[in-house]
Amino acid sequence: MFNTQNYPKIKAMAIAAFGALLVGVFPLAISFMQADISSSFAVDANEITWFVSLYNLGQILGIPFAFFIAGVVGRRRAMLLAGGGFSFVSFLIALSSSFQFVLVLRLIQGFFGTMFPIFVFILIFSLLSAGAERTKGLAVFAAASSVGAGLAAFVGYSLFIAENWRFTFYCLGFLSCIYCYFANKTFLADPINLSNLKKIDWFGYLIISIALVSFIIAMSEGEKNFWSETWWITALLITSCIFIFLSFFYFKTNKAGLIRLSIFSKPFTPAILLQYLFRLATLISVWIIPQYMVKILGYKIDQLSYAILPLSFGTIIGIVFAFWSSPRIDQRYILFISFLMFGAVAWYCSYLTEDWNYLQFFWPIFFAGLAQGMFGMSTLHYALGNLDKFEGPTCGIIFNYVRVLGETSGIAIFSHLINERIKFHTIVLNQHLTAINSEKLGSLNRHFQSNTDTSALSTQVSEQAYLLSYIDALTFIALVLFIGSLFTWVFRAYKSTTE
Structure with a gap:
């Protein structure tokens, strides 16, 4: 993998890993700033938790879309779309004075942000052959997706200029622009294939998204709303269970659906647990x-x-x-x-x-x-x-x-x-x-x-x-x-x- 002939692979993996590292560091760094963000918008501790919760909801919605758009517009344009959207939303958050508007932007930011590490995953399968080459790719993926956790607070503190959390979002937007600049130089030959739109399992995407979004909201808001004592937390958990069962039966009968259940007959199942x-x-x-x-x-x-x-x-x-x-x-x-x-x-x-x-x-x-x-x-x-x-x-x-x-x-x-x-x-x-x-x-x-x-x-x-x-x-x-x-x-x- 690491020779002159494989330079395009190295470059593509490095760019994708840079994006994965960005979303591995900054969202966690931002979570350490919740108290300062809360003070800035004059909201209480219960309201500011939505700042993180909606980012997570956006991730759930965006995970399958990384595969959708890569199959339709190609890897280069998919990376540009994710990087450009993430950068634009980051700048808007830094400039916004409305907390409600920022919450909407955080949902969208999570949608785009979750695509970065998935592109590393896509490149491992589409670029690297099985064996030693793919093992090196897995090492890159593991490093890019996990090293940032320890750097998060340090990066957050370093960018917390004059006790202004907005500067962190400006930096995030700028770094995402750098990601786009280099991503634009890769996979120039990838075509646009609109026919793949017909292959997208929109119904499967809808029901699994409803199930997981309901679960995420219930988990995020359950503790401060006393779990079963609040009717809508109970309703969300019931909704999540119903749609999980619906998803299971749907994907079991639809072999070409969004999720192929055949994967669970392999070592994948205990690995996921x-x-x-x-x-x-x-x-x-x-x-x-x-x-x-x-x-x-x-x-x-x-x-x-x-x-x-x-x-x-x-x-x-x-x-x-x-x-x-x-x-x-x-x-x-x-x-x-x-x-x-x-x-x-x-x-x-x-x-x-x-x-x-x-x-x-x-x-x-x-x-x-x-x-x-x-x-x-x-x-x-x-x-x-x-x-x-x-x-x-x-x-x-x-x-x-x-x-x-x-x-x-x-x-x-x-x-x-x-x-x-x-x-x-x-x-x-x-x-x-x-x-x-x-x-x-x-x-x-x-x-x-x-x-x-x-x-x-x-x-x-x-x-x-x-x-x-x-x-x-x-x-x-x-x-x-x-x-x-x-x-x-x-x-x-x-x-x-x-x-």
């Missing part, structure tokens, strides 16, 4: 630990930027090791070790105290990155193994659906778990303190009890309840990952070819 667990595991370093740092330690984005940075270094090393080991070591061992490493990180962090700072998290975050890089590369071998050219789009669509659904539902699960454990620990701590105070009041004069003391004690109880709830969440995910590691052995032995 492990991919979902993997998405839960990545939240340790990009959501649970950062949340702890913000709520307990009071960290701002500048401090988070350095605290999470080791994740990227670990990810790069993990990908390099996984690439080296691909033809040498049975990939089941890599998957197993990755899960154990994730579980060990969560278990170690479950012993955190209020005295921990970013230094105590350095090695756990680094090893989480190492596990992330190793797992991301190895699982791709199984997800993409033995697929024909007709099943490639299905694989790409489901793989990216799981990415969005895993992150969204994972945050919902951990948010609910943490909130419920906060309530539990607050009750237990208050009961314990009430018993202690009753004994003290018997021997001390009420004169020594002040409102200031009571307020300080209440704050301490709240902080301790928060701390204990994060310990519970980390313990829970550690146990899940230790159990999940056993499922890696359902795969057959695999080593990639060097030919």
Whole structure:
């Protein structure tokens, strides 16, 4: 792959990887700025969550479209459309003063943004031959789609000029223009094939989109609306279940539909299930630990930027090791070790105290990155193994659906778990303190009890309840990952070819 004759392939893969890296870094960086964006538009914490939720909805709608437009207008024009749309919307968000308008733009931005990593996937199948060449392409895909997580806070802080979040969107728009400039020099021979419009499964796209959009909204908004206590959350979950079943029966009878169910008879199925667990595991370093740092330690984005940075270094090393080991070591061992490493990180962090700072998290975050890089590369071998050219789009669509659904539902699960454990620990701590105070009041004069003391004690109880709830969440995910590691052995032995 890396020789003079293959330069066009290298150039195309590099451009596509650059786009994937952009959407791997900036959306997460922007999520760290939610408090500042909220203040800018004078909206509350409940409203600002839609800023992220609608981006995720746009991703669900845009994932299949990357394959649609690439088949109709060719790869070059598809990349230009995605890059141009993403750039234009980014500039509009930076200029907008209306929060409602920005929310609409975020939906559209997610629609275009999700296409960037899919183009890397498309190029792997359309440019690279099976074997060593495709293994190198998988390494590029794994790096471009995962390294950005550790860089997100650092990039966000670096572009947070004069405490102005809008500059980040200006930079995102400008970088997307650069992507378009170079993408325009690739695949000049790709034709426009309007006849492929007739082959698009619009009905399949509609029903699966309704199912997943309903699920995403319910997961994103469920916790703050008390789940089943709010009728429309229940309605969305029921709608999602109904359309999931409709989708299954439709795709089962329509062999040429958007999703080919034949793919699930291959190692793809356990690979996707492990991919979902993997998405839960990545939240340790990009959501649970950062949340702890913000709520307990009071960290701002500048401090988070350095605290999470080791994740990227670990990810790069993990990908390099996984690439080296691909033809040498049975990939089941890599998957197993990755899960154990994730579980060990969560278990170690479950012993955190209020005295921990970013230094105590350095090695756990680094090893989480190492596990992330190793797992991301190895699982791709199984997800993409033995697929024909007709099943490639299905694989790409489901793989990216799981990415969005895993992150969204994972945050919902951990948010609910943490909130419920906060309530539990607050009750237990208050009961314990009430018993202690009753004994003290018997021997001390009420004169020594002040409102200031009571307020300080209440704050301490709240902080301790928060701390204990994060310990519970980390313990829970550690146990899940230790159990999940056993499922890696359902795969057959695999080593990639060097030919």
